Amino acid sequence: MLTKTLKLEGAGSASAFTDEAKIGGWAKQEIADAVEAGIVSVYLDGSFRPNARITRAEMAAMIARALKTVC
Numbered sequence: 001m002l003t004k005t006l007k008l009e010g011a012g013s014a015s016a017f018t019d020e021a022k023i024g025g026w027a028k029q030e031i032a033d034a035v036e037a038g039i040v041s042v043y044l045d046g047s048f049r050p051n052a053r054i055t056r057a058e059m060a061a062m063i064a065r066a067l068k069t070v071c
Helices: 002-006 028-037 056-070
Strands: none
Touching: 002 028, 002 056, 028 056
């Protein structure tokens, strides 16, 4: 949602997550753009965890990083 709201358009280089097969095709470009912009990052084990719930702390961190890209 953040990438759509901020209208981020990256180079399109997808990150190699250990669980990339679990990421839906519809979301891969937006996730790649968010990674490129520094809004999201991988977990220590190299995964993205697309089916996991996002904690409040993770969402707050993503919003703070997104605000830095537009300010």
